[in-house]
Amino acid sequence: MPDDDHSPSPAPRRRVRRWEWVGLAGLGIAVALVLSLTTFDRGGDEPEAPGPAAPVGNPYDDGRRTGAQAVLDEWARAVRTGDTAALPALFDPQATPGFLDSEVRRADNAAQVPFSEFAYDIGLEPETPVPSGLADALGASDVWAPAVYLRYGIAGADAQSTRKPVSLLLARHGDEWKLVDDSPLPGSNRETWRGPWDFGPVTTRTVAGEEGRPSIVLGHPEQSAMIDLIAADLGDAVAHVTDVWGEDWSRRAVVMVAGSQEEFSSLVGSDHSGADIAAVAVSDAVDHRSGTASGQRIVFSPEAAGRLTDLTRVSVLRHELTHVAARPATEDGSPMWMLEGYADYIGYHGIEARFGDLAPTLAAEVARTGPPTALPANEDFRAGGDTARAAYESSWSLAAFIAAEYGEPRLDELYRQLARGPVTATDLDSRIRGILGTGTDGLVDSWAGWIKGQLSRP
Template sequence: MSRLTGAGEQRGAEVIDEHSDTVPLPAVPPPADRPPTGRAERTGGGGVPPAFGPIVKKVALGVAVSLVAGAGYAGLRQIADAPTDPGAPTTAASPQTSATPDEAAEGVRRASAGGAVLQKMAAAIEGDSRSAFLATVDPKAPEFRESARTIFANLDKLPVTGVRLRYVSDDTGALTPERRTALGGTESWLAQVEVSWQLSGYDTKPARETLPVTFVTRDGTTYAASFSERFVAGQRRPIWTLGPLDVAKGDHSLVISLDPDADAESYVSATDRAVDSVSKVWGRNWRRKVVVYLPAKQAQMEYVLGAQPNTYTQIAAVTMAELDTPQAGAPVRIVANPKLFDELGKQGRKIVLTHETTHVASTATASPVPLWLAEGFADYVAFNAVPVQDESAAKELFKAIRAGKVPSALPGPEAFAASSAELPQAYESAWLACRLIAEREGRSTLVKFYRAVHASKSSTGLADAFKSVLGMTEQEFVAEWQQYLKRLAGV
């Protein structure tokens, strides 16, 4: 396939309002007790992007996302100060400590008023009452009212359960004087709200996002007036807030599409086949349930991922853990890049879907396996499902080897960065490293090797697996792999 792959670049902090205007925010360093890299917090270049500054001076919210992009990881992280207990009541959370007792009391009052609105919203969703849901929406916010109708219809189409809306924190200074004047009423403010939900039959843990919700009080009643007032960079948006959805369900897949022209049913069939292909290699001991998001345009993909514009223009698909702390059991989604996915053609889409489904099966978004193994294994499974000629699949690597540039080591995390000049070679060499293991020891041993590294709690897990599973050191394997590459390249 064409290597429309890569990893997300580090992003500076900025706030994006609902009119797409941006306001820079100062970056803040990560806490001293956080390691520079983590199990599921890697950038394509092996580092951690700077933590994002608070959206307002009294709010510092965030969600950590781990991505496996097309055929590469991309870690997108923020520092979360607010609690994230999905079982907390919808009205829970006191405001941040204010400067005076009076201000603190006002914050409690706002939290109570806003929390009551959120509780009514959640109850309306649970009770499938469109009228009750719309009753919580500001009658003088026609655009948001139309959006709310779409949101309710979307949730009605999805197998959603356990929707919770939890008031986290706020700051009355977040809205400009002009915006407050436009809203009218006796009071208006912006709050951060944690939204959690599960897709029944697909998720074992709730998905979570943090939404900026604007509240306005008029005639003694508080309403929600916007779900998109201002977003901090890296703050994701639930797909069901972005436009009308088309939903298709297969034996093993759920396809959620924002594109009215996409054939969601055809993606269901392709994803179901990808599940079968992955199971033939990985085994059937996984949930065998895959959720695919099909945005209609690039911006929607970026909203779902919490990415800056044009970050993923050359990436065909991304595997994302839709949880603030990616971990085993986290809800995982495959997010397609609409333009590139269409251009791939039937066979190309099959390869990409099989690759991404491998990441879902192997819980790659919460795994300590090195990138070369995660990506090489996913390509091995994909190319096993859709055979390709070596000369085509490893074109750039073979060209480099014939020019005398034989890789000196297995590709490190920096090789998978979007800006890496040797990005194609990284994927190609990782794939052939995994294929060599399968040819040398058998496919089951390759899977055993991957599982051993994945399950290890030791910093020497990779070295241990080389010895215990393959009976050699990494250096010995690299020497054999180099000879294998040269032979394949005809050198």
């Protein structure tokens, strides 16, 4: 890119996805397992401005962008409107076999999805180098692999659109650019994001929310029963989270039900899609200027329908909705006992159950070695197995203890104070002291005593 005063400088970029999942183990109660954070930090703190990239002020690049954008616009229009007859003309005669067919299927699959926006943008990032000789092999005058994004939003449920990467190869023939391939180029780690419509026909249920805030559940016809159950739960779950968190959140959600492990991996990331995971919440980076996070999605795993009970399905949904509600107030790297304990506290809030049923792993640990002597550490949540289960259960019990002992408003205030990012032990102690009037050690001591009392109740 030329260093040109007339070209707008790209906004500093920070793309963040937060992963959250809830495990399927436990005694009839969902046990939250692991949360992990994935940060793609490219050197800035501000989220990338949405929308199409501006030309960069170089006539050669401008020409490429204008020409390529024309085929991208037509591609998006054809898929969004189901105009499959218009698709073949957009593809290079030597396009990768199957690429056109998959786009025709995609257009049909997405016919029921109420997009508020569906478009392709060319980003300002450097292009992916294309192997030499490819233009000749295609008989093209130019080939180009710019950084392309699919920008889409769901009408009503999305306050703003989200952008997902597309690895795209384009070839120019005369004045026209054509689509060649959307799989990763050799040597590039840029991938094409696949949405529910890439995995089969999509069916949707819209849930009328309060004050014109509809939520939506998307999935495939094979998951209709689960989609119906979640749609039936969703309105109450949103209201429940609002009761505890307050009204300063979107109070709506986009929920996806994955039909296969491959789809689940695509929607939440391959590191976060194990077979014991019930649901994951993901989002784009938080825009601190507007205090919002785009791309918030709650994704249920293909295993969830068969393994969640009515009770655990509702608590998982509330738990994930809590993350959605709190996302703009939550920085990555914050103490996870606070983030997860609070989400589980709202998830289980009002559910009548014995302490040992909600926290069986913790109860067993207390019986073996006594009550906790420290706050759960962030690494415990990623350890898997009983270590992670105990970390989640301990965090839930800690939040429940704080609410019981100090009241919900102070639990809420503690969340907002501790969700601001990584803290030192000294900072943690002083923030806890500022809200609860006792430091970390005092909190742990009284919490440990409370746990013993809970477990000794008949």
